[in-house]
Amino acid sequence: MSDSAREALQSQLQALNEKFAERLSDELAELEHLVEQLSQADEPEQRRQRMLDLHERLHRLAGTAGTFGFTALGQRSRLLEQSADGWLQAANPDPQLLVEFAQAVRQLATDAPLSDSASTSLDQPEAHEPPAAHRIYLLESDPAAGQEMCQTLGNFGYEVLLFQEIALLRTAMNGQLPNALIISRHDGELEQVSALQQTLESPLPLLVIDHREDFASQLAAVRAGAKGYFTRPVDVTRLENRLENCLNLQLNEPYRVLIIDDDVDLAARYSLVLRNSQMLVQTLTDPGELFEVMRTFNPEILLLDVNMPELSGPELAQIIRLNDDWLRVTIIYLSAETDVNRQMAALLKAGDDFITKPISDNALIAAVFSHAQRARSLSTALSRDSLTGLLKHADIKEHVALEVERSLRSGNPASVVMLDLDHFKQVNDQYGHAAGDNVIRSLANLMHQRLRRIDSLGRYGGEEFVAVLPNCTAEQARQIFDEIRQRFAELRFHASERTFNVTLSAGISATDGHASASTLLEHADQALYAAKHKGRNRIEIAQPK
Incomplete structure (x- = not known):
């Protein structure tokens, strides 16, 4: 056109x-x-x-x-x-x-x-629209405070509907449920929201705002199912971070469990019990197929019988531990063995826990769930930046390399964005490192909300980030990140009694049919330097060489 x-x-x-x-x-x-x-x-x-x-x-x-x-x-x-x-x-x-x-x-x-x-x-191509926004219902009787919170959360990419009365909130929930609730607590409203939550098949993530910070008030919030508690004046960026964590827990993929047992019927029963608890389960009766199943299924938990024909469970566990890629897999022995010394011997060779048969369905679910939760948290901690939850330096560089290879094969464009916070040292010096961490975390959350699921995002180091956008030209990437730049500049951060704003600058480079990953990163870095040199708070595209 x-x-x-x-x-x-x-x-x-x-x-x-x-x-x-x-x-x-x-x-x-x-x-x-x-x-x-x-x-x-x-x-x-x-x-x-x-x-x-x-x-x-x-x-x-x-x-x-x-x-x-x-x-x-x-x-x-x-x-x-x-x-x-x-x-x-x-x-x-x-x-x-x-x-x-x-x-x-x-x-x-x-x-x-x-x-x-x-x-x-x-102007914005449909293919580059961000994921559908999370819908949030906010109960706040103060219109000014409610509108301010709606605007800030809207900058993060949330769809927020404000209700000033509990009856209006109840009516809306009868029509359509939100992804989460934020309740500004007043007399009786928390109890009514708690009662409303109990009518739902699954309670919604609930954040509570109150002017009190005493133990009794927070206990009441916990009993109502609150996942976050904030006192006035509300630091909305911190509230958004808690909201992001709650919603990410909801969106987590099911835990993956591999059962290795020569008793086909018993393995089938364990599988049925765990599947009914929303886990992905695969059973294996022939240990010779172990390598292929481990590579294709990528389990987080391995339930392993101790005594099997031709080999023992501990021997199989030691084979698994020979491969560095599978060190994060939690191995749980399931056996009728009750001798404590033999149990300890199996654990010392290779294993994380020992469960004695028979085991009730509820006990099995609880044991597997707790281990799976811990295994995933540990895996995330090893591969993700602890402050932001984004990919670490080496991992995001690997994503750049993979996307460049894919772009060269397909002929489709891809863009790399290198982004940096402006005058970030002054933020740490004036407001403290805790406030600086909050700024970094908020920017990470904002980009996570605004980018697509196929995009990769990593913390490159300090206050610097890298994003990889497949099927995206440099100009399209500029439009996307210019909107992020504007929304980020509107966020207000709090440190004690003071509030402040922070801006960002970014440089963009795009594949041209022969550039390598290192070249793209270098060009994006040069464009970022140009943005800083031209006054900051701007986006620059790398010029063709």
Whole structure:
């Protein structure tokens, strides 16, 4: 599409947005009128008809508002539409839900913006959109504090919906569940949220904000299921870090367990029990196939019988320990052997734990889960930077090399971005190293939220990062990281009673059909130096050599 055609289309889209904004006040007024009719309806059939009318209006608004740039309005309309649908489907609808629904619709009509602050953009290629944002429900009665938190978390890439009353939150959750809850605690609200959590199949990650920091208040939060507790004034970047950790735990892949036992039926039973606990399980009855299964399945936990035909469990465990790639695998012996000396001998040769048969299903699940959790944490600690959770220096360099090779084979572009925090030494000197660590962690989280799953991201050293973006030109990478640069500059960091902002600079290089990984990194570093030399807080693309 030519630049003139793109500009013409952009102008037409913006005109349509403005036209929708003009009619929006009539749409919202009609919603208020219908909800008043619903509240005044005495007969069940009248209430049902009014609810059908509201359902139709909300359905239409949910579909159109987001299209014309009113994203939050569209999302809230969708939630209310789903609540209306649930009420219509119920055999005996709860009268209280009807009251809360009506209140939520009135709130929607009152809060909705009547002008479009967003404009439709054609600049960002669809293939480079970040992953779908996590949806967060925030309960905060103070509108100013709530809006500030929404803006900051929005900069990190979260989709935050603000509710000022518990009834409105409950109505929204009846329509669609979020990925996590943030509750600003007031009298009675924590208890109501706790009761609401108990009605769910799986409780949502919950973060609590309170003006108190005493033991009793934090104990109440823990009993309500809180995974994080923050006192006012809230350091939102620290809150986001805890939120990121909670959501990452939810997204973790299932633990991988390999069972080696010559008793086929027993292995099948263990497998069934562990599979029902959401683990990935593979069984092996022929030890001769060990190497192939270890390479293809890559287990984290190995359940190993001690006495098997032709070889013993400890002998097989020692074979595994000969390979450095499998040193992180936790080996658990499962045996009817009760002699403590023989158990110790097996563990000393090669093993991490010894479980005596028979074992109950719950005991097996608990033992495997606890070991798997520990094994994964250890593996992550060895391969990931402890502060940010990103790849370490050597690992991200390896990702650069792999992506360059893939790009040369396929002919598709790939970009390497080297990024550095501006004047970071001054941050550490003025605000302390704890504040500096918080800045580094926040930038890592921001990039993790904004980049795609196929992108690789590593901490190159200190305050320097490297990102590898497959199927991405240098100009596309510049657009992506310029948005990250702008959002990062808007974050406010806290150190004691002081607040401050930090900026970043980045250099970008892209594959050109013959460049090596080391050359790409060198060119990105040179572009980063140019960005620093030109005044910082900017993105530069390496010039072709």
